[in-house]
Amino acid sequence: MVMLKAQKVAYAKKLKEEIKRYHTVGVLPLGALPDRLLQKVRNQIKPDTKLIIARKSLVLKAMEGDARLDKLKPYIEKNVAVVLTNKNPFELHRMIASNRLKLAAKPNQISPDDIPIESGETAIAPGQAVTDLKAAGIDVQIQKGKVVIAKSKVLVAKGAKITLQVAKALKMLDIKPFETGASLEALISNDLFITREVLNITPELVTMQVSEGFSVANALTTNIGYVTPYNVSTLVKRAYMSALGVGLAAKCYEPGIVEKLLAEAVLQAVSVSGAAPTAQ
Numbered sequence: 001m002v003m004l005k006a007q008k009v010a011y012a013k014k015l016k017e018e019i020k021r022y023h024t025v026g027v028l029p030l031g032a033l034p035d036r037l038l039q040k041v042r043n044q045i046k047p048d049t050k051l052i053i054a055r056k057s058l059v060l061k062a063m064e065g066d067a068r069l070d071k072l073k074p075y076i077e078k079n080v081a082v083v084l085t086n087k088n089p090f091e092l093h094r095m096i097a098s099n100r101l102k103l104a105a106k107p108n109q110i111s112p113d114d115i116p117i118e119s120g121e122t123a124i125a126p127g128q129a130v131t132d133l134k135a136a137g138i139d140v141q142i143q144k145g146k147v148v149i150a151k152s153k154v155l156v157a158k159g160a161k162i163t164l165q166v167a168k169a170l171k172m173l174d175i176k177p178f179e180t181g182a183s184l185e186a187l188i189s190n191d192l193f194i195t196r197e198v199l200n201i202t203p204e205l206v207t208m209q210v211s212e213g214f215s216v217a218n219a220l221t222t223n224i225g226y227v228t229p230y231n232v233s234t235l236v237k238r239a240y241m242s243a244l245g246v247g248l249a250a251k252c253y254e255p256g257i258v259e260k261l262l263a264e265a266v267l268q269a270v271s272v273s274g275a276a277p278t279a280q
Contacts, residue, residue, distance in 0.1 A: 009061075016062040016066075018050070018052070021084070024083075024092070024187055025083070025187060026187035027072055027184065027185045028184055029081075038182065041096055045083075045095060048087060050083070054080070056078055059076055068188055071186070072186055072187070072188055072193075089187055094202070097181060101179065104167075105166070106167055109161070111156045111157065112158070116152065124173070126147055136166045184196060218231055
């Protein structure tokens with residue numbers, strides 16, 4: 001629907017007023033996002049979050065005069081969805097990003113990963129389909145009236161271009177090697193500007209990085225002998241074993257060492273007595 005100039009002005013004004021009612025304003029690029037996925041996102045974030053689809057020019061017009069939204073403007077390309085909410089921005093991003101959709105392959109696309117096919121029966125009826133599958137390089141046979149893939153193989157290697165024949169075969173086999181999803185590109189929460197890279201930081205990722213950092217720091221402090229509450233028991237044990245080794249080597253008659261020296265002497269004595277010739 002083509003909007004008249006007066007309608008565009010009215011729409012931008014209404015959107016501006018709507019934006020003012022929310023603490024968080026986000027930009028969701030539409031690109032080639034399928035309508036069914038966008039509708040799924042819209043339904044999931046209701047009722048406390050709004051998703052408004054508008055042309056770039058109208059969104060920019062609605063943001064005029066609001067300095068806090070200036071940082072969002074470079075992320076508004078072509079048609080976008082404006083996300084308005086008072087929810088926690090990270091919670092909102094995780095909710096939106098959780099929506100993924102498998103997509104069929106199209107000719108000339110680059111395969112994101114190896115695309116394997118497994119041997120076994122298929123639900124495909126014999127006929128032209130057999131010719132199409134063979135044209136894609138798939139070893140198929142007719143067994144008991146059913147189309148059977150004779151051998152498992154990687155049909156398309158990661159990074160390879162998908163041909164027309166392969167795309168047709170994958171569709172017949174109901175293999176969808178591509179995946180798409182919605183994701184906020186950037187948002188303003190009150191006066192805080194957050195990009196997608198920051199939004200992708202999850203509690204699980206932070207926990208993993210803290211754990212890895214602790215392991216590295218603990219290993220370093222232990223190796224250089226720097227005492228911390230986390231390595232003190234290890235360093236005490238290491239010091240004790242080192243002192244014990246020095247004491248045994250120097251034959252120091254100290255508690256904890258003398259018993260081991262006596263045990264060593266007994267073993268040596270037994271060894272000597274066993275090697276000595278027996279008196280006749």
